[in-house]
Amino acid sequence: MKQGIEDHRKDREKSDVEESISRIYPFITRVFKVYEIQKSGEVLYFFGTPKIDAENVMGELWSPLEQKGLGVTLKYELGEHILIVAPVKKIKEKIWVNFALFIATVFTTMICGAWMFGVDLSSDPLQVFQGLPFTFAILAVLGSHEMAHYAMARYHGMKTSLPYFIPFPTFIGTMGAVIRYRGPIPNRKALFDVGIAGPLVGLLVSVAVTIIGLNLDAPAVNPLSDSLMFEVGLPPLFVMIQKLVGFTGSNLHPVAFAGWVGMFVTLLNLLPSGQLDGGHVLRAMLGKKADRISSMMPRILFLIGFYVVYWLNGDGFIWIFWALFLWAFAAVGHPSPLHDKIELDRKRIFIGIFTFILGLLCFTLIPFKPIT
Structure with missing residues (x-):
C-alpha cells in the first residue's frame, strides 16, 4: 500500500515537472537551443547554447516567464550555458x-x-x-x-x-x-x-x-x-x-x-x-x-x-x-x-x-x- 502511494506521488511530481516544462519550453527555445534539462527541487536547469546574443537572452525571457511566476538567470559555467528557472517567492512587505x-x-x-x-x-x-x-x-x-x-x-x-x-x-x-x-x-x-x-x-x-x-x-x-x-x-x-x-x-x-x-x-x-x-x-x-x-x-x-x-x-x-x-x-x-x-x-x-x-x-x- 505504502509503495503504491509513493509511486503515485512520484508519477504526479513527474507530471507536474513535465507540465511546467511544456508551459515555458516554447519561450525558451525561441532564444536558446536546449540539449539537456535537469531538475533540483523547484529549480529547472536548461543546458544549451543561445540562439541570440547571450546578453539579450534574459531580456527576451524575463517578461513571459515572470507572468507565470518564474524568474530566470543565465550562467556560463565550465564551458556550458545554463538557464536557471525557479519560482519567484513573493515577499510580503512589512x-x-x-x-x-x-x-x-x-x-x-x-x-x-x-x-x-x-x-x-x-x-x-x-x-x-x-x-x-x-x-x-x-x-x-x-x-x-x-x-x-x-x-x-x-x-x-x-x-x-x-x-x-x-x-x-x-x-x-x-x-x-x-x-x-x-x-x-x-x-x-x-x-x-x-x-x-x-x-x-x-x-x-x-x-x-x-x-x-x-x-x-x-x-x-x-x-x-x-x-x-x-x-x-x-x-x-x-x-x-x-x-x-x-x-x-x-x-x-x-x-x-x-x-x-x-x-x-x-x-x-x-x-x-x-x-x-x-x-x-x-x-x-x-x-x-x-x-x-x-x-x-x-x-x-x-x-x-x-x-x-x-x-x-x-x-x-x-x-x-x-x-x-x-x-x-x-x-x-x-x-x-x-x-x-x-x-x-x-x-x-x-x-x-x-x-x-x-x-x-x-x-x-x-x-x-x-x-x-
Whole structure:
C-alpha cells in the first residue's frame, strides 16, 4: 500500500515537472537551443547554447516567464550555458517597519530642529515641538526624492519597497531614506528615468524649501553649553536663490538650512559612480563606457579632499570619506539592464546633462566646518 502511494506521488511530481516544462519550453527555445534539462527541487536547469546574443537572452525571457511566476538567470559555467528557472517567492512587505522608522525620524529631526531654534530640551522637553518646521522641511526634501524613485520604478513595472527613513543622531537627525529594488532593470530608459527622478524632484523641493526659509526670520540662538556649531559653505545655486529673494542676513532659518541639506544630498547622489543615482544615470547614458568614469570618481574626490586639507587648510575629510566609500562600492560594478542595447533618446540625454550641471551648482569645496 505504502509503495503504491509513493509511486503515485512520484508519477504526479513527474507530471507536474513535465507540465511546467511544456508551459515555458516554447519561450525558451525561441532564444536558446536546449540539449539537456535537469531538475533540483523547484529549480529547472536548461543546458544549451543561445540562439541570440547571450546578453539579450534574459531580456527576451524575463517578461513571459515572470507572468507565470518564474524568474530566470543565465550562467556560463565550465564551458556550458545554463538557464536557471525557479519560482519567484513573493515577499510580503512589512509596512509597519516603514511607518515605525518614519515616526522615529520625525522625533529625531524634531529634536535637532528644536536645538536649531535654541531650545534647551533638558530643562523644557515639551519645547521639542518648536522643531516641527525643520522636520516638515527636511522630510519633504528627503521624502520627495525617494517617492520620485518609487513612482518612476512602479511606472516602469519594477518591484520596489516603500521608502525606509533612517533615524540617526546626526546634526539633522537622520541619515536620509532609501528604497529597495527587487528584480532586474528592464532597460536603459527605465534605469535613466528611475535614477534621475529622485535628484530632480528632490532638488525642486529643496529650492522651494530654501525660498520659504529665506523669507522667514532666523531665530536669535544662544549656543547651548557643550554644543557643536557649524558654519556651512553655500553652493552657487543657494547663493543665486539668496540674490533672487533679496536675502541679506548672515544666519539661516532652520527651514532654509533644510533646503541647503537637500542640495548637498542632491550633489552626493549625483556623483557619477557606482550605484548612486548619478551612477545609474551615467550608466544609462553611456552604457558600459560609464565604468571608466565611475572608477575615476573616487580618485577625483580624493584629490579634492587633499587639496582642501593641505592647500586651503580646510575640512576636506568629507570628500576623502566619500572617495573611500565609492572605492569600496564602485568596484562592485553596475548591474546591466535586461535590454542593454536600447540607447537613450536625445531628450533624455539632454535632461541628463542638464541634471549633472544642476548637481555641479550644488557643489562647494568646504560644505561645513565647526565653529571654534
